[in-house]
Amino acid sequence: MNDLKLKSQRWVYAAALSALIGACAATPQTSEPGASPAPGAPGAEAPQPQGPGDPTGTSDGTPYAGPTGPFTPSGNLSMDRWREDFANRARSKGENPAVVYAILEGISPLELYLSEDVGVASTGIADQAEFAKAIWEYLRTAVTNSRFETGQQKLRELSPTFDTLEQTYGVNREAIAAIWAMETNFGSYIGNYDAANTLSNMAVEGRRRSFAENQLYALMEILEKGFADREQLGSGWAGAMGQTQFMPTTYLAYAQDYDRDGHADIWANAPDALASAANYLSSSGYVFDEPWGIEILAPANFDWSYADGNERRMATWKSLGLSPIRGGGFDVDDNTYAELWLPAGAEGPKYLLFKNFNVFKTYNNADSYALAVGLLADGMEGKYGPVAAWPKHIERLSTQEVMTLQETLNDLGFEAGPVDGIPGRGTKAALQRFQKAQGMPADGYPSGPALDAVLAAAGS
Numbered sequence: 001m002n003d004l005k006l007k008s009q010r011w012v013y014a015a016a017l018s019a020l021i022g023a024c025a026a027t028p029q030t031s032e033p034g035a036s037p038a039p040g041a042p043g044a045e046a047p048q049p050q051g052p053g054d055p056t057g058t059s060d061g062t063p064y065a066g067p068t069g070p071f072t073p074s075g076n077l078s079m080d081r082w083r084e085d086f087a088n089r090a091r092s093k094g095e096n097p098a099v100v101y102a103i104l105e106g107i108s109p110l111e112l113y114l115s116e117d118v119g120v121a122s123t124g125i126a127d128q129a130e131f132a133k134a135i136w137e138y139l140r141t142a143v144t145n146s147r148f149e150t151g152q153q154k155l156r157e158l159s160p161t162f163d164t165l166e167q168t169y170g171v172n173r174e175a176i177a178a179i180w181a182m183e184t185n186f187g188s189y190i191g192n193y194d195a196a197n198t199l200s201n202m203a204v205e206g207r208r209r210s211f212a213e214n215q216l217y218a219l220m221e222i223l224e225k226g227f228a229d230r231e232q233l234g235s236g237w238a239g240a241m242g243q244t245q246f247m248p249t250t251y252l253a254y255a256q257d258y259d260r261d262g263h264a265d266i267w268a269n270a271p272d273a274l275a276s277a278a279n280y281l282s283s284s285g286y287v288f289d290e291p292w293g294i295e296i297l298a299p300a301n302f303d304w305s306y307a308d309g310n311e312r313r314m315a316t317w318k319s320l321g322l323s324p325i326r327g328g329g330f331d332v333d334d335n336t337y338a339e340l341w342l343p344a345g346a347e348g349p350k351y352l353l354f355k356n357f358n359v360f361k362t363y364n365n366a367d368s369y370a371l372a373v374g375l376l377a378d379g380m381e382g383k384y385g386p387v388a389a390w391p392k393h394i395e396r397l398s399t400q401e402v403m404t405l406q407e408t409l410n411d412l413g414f415e416a417g418p419v420d421g422i423p424g425r426g427t428k429a430a431l432q433r434f435q436k437a438q439g440m441p442a443d444g445y446p447s448g449p450a451l452d453a454v455l456a457a458a459g460s
């Protein structure tokens with residue numbers, strides 16, 4: 001923009017108009033599902049994305065037909081009341097009564113959501129592995145030799161499919177395969193819940209009712225448009241469907257019918273599922289051939305307060321003395337932005353993270369999940385990590401101790417934010433400010449020694 005400001009306003013307008021006309025003339029509508037570019041036009045060689053299905057192309061286009069009621073009682077009064085009310089609202093919104101019936105008939109209470117015992121109902125929902133375990137414990141079950149081997153085998157078996165996916169969506173094959181591994185262990189475990197049932201349970205449970213009802217509307221649309229059959233709509237316990245674990249709204253927005261049989265079958269058809277994941281990653285901003293992260297070494301006495309969540313140009317990181325732990329130089333442009341991240345403090349593995357790391361997090365918003373995806377993708381290329389050892393010898397903090405840390409940092413004026421026992425970015429930043437003020441390595445790692453130092457400074 002600075003360059004443009006030097007030119008006259010008229011020139012800018014003329015250039016923009018000419019660029020726009022040029023773009024319209026030369027570029028086919030490559031993002032339009034099913035569009036075919038003119039022969040010889042740029043992009044004519046690249047395969048075209050294909051949306052969730054083409055009901056008018058392969059089905060006869062008639063509306064979904066079937067019984068419209070009455071519902072069989074579910075055995076749970078709250079569920080029956082909610083269903084009557086929701087079905088009425090859906091029909092008055094114009095949903096096809098046969099579709100409403102097909103989605104909501106046969107639902108039944110799941111202990112996971114509707115147990116009388118609060119302890120049962122909250123387990124699994126609140127206590128997600130990504131947050132409860134040490135990161136190396138999480139990675140030990142997520143990033144395994146068996147997944148590297150299966151991944152390499154799948155990449156060989158489906159090599160032409162992955163070629164097409166890279167060309168069409170601009171997402172590296174190992175990244176797609178790593179997501180596939182994380183979500184359903186390469187399609188071997190797609191969950192044995194019925195999506196409509198688990199989402200109905202979520203709606204009745206109530207905390208996420210409007211979310212669950214929106215997902216149920218999306219299921220109705222999938223059925224109405226003939227993208228999938230009623231029996232296909234299986235999911236995991238939270239309603240995520242198929243080999244790439246798409247919520248119904250995500251399916252409608254991103255699912256792809258790779259083999260063009262009229263249905264985006266993310267459940268049984270691996271290429272459809274992989275194209276869907278690639279389309280989602282691509283739409284989330286994936287940068288082809290850019291690393292998700294590079295494990296680094298830093299010079300002695302490096303100021304770890306640079307690990308503050310801010311992105312800086314590679315030129316800056318190089319000038320600060322960071323280098324790849326595997327040796328050689330960074331194979332990334334100096335103007336590319338990266339964030340310095342210490343998943344387990346200055347004594348553990350340390351990474352420069354690039355845009356693709358955050359793209360992985362659009363799938364599951366946990367740093368540990370994105371790290372697992374990245375490590376799996378690298379391992380499928382024979383590049384195993386992390387190179388540095390995890391600092392298992394440093395005492396980790398319990399939830400109660402994290403709360404003490406947060407409370408004490410707040411008392412000392414370092415503003416750790418809410419005292420919730422979760423050592424998030426706010427807690428780490430506050431600890432870094434404390435460490436820096438004390439002349440300690442400012443890595444923000446909420447460890448036993450860090451808590452001791454904070455308590456000592458508070459005189460307690």
Ligand SMILES: [Ca+2]
Binds near residue numbers: 258263
């Ligand atoms: Ca298909």
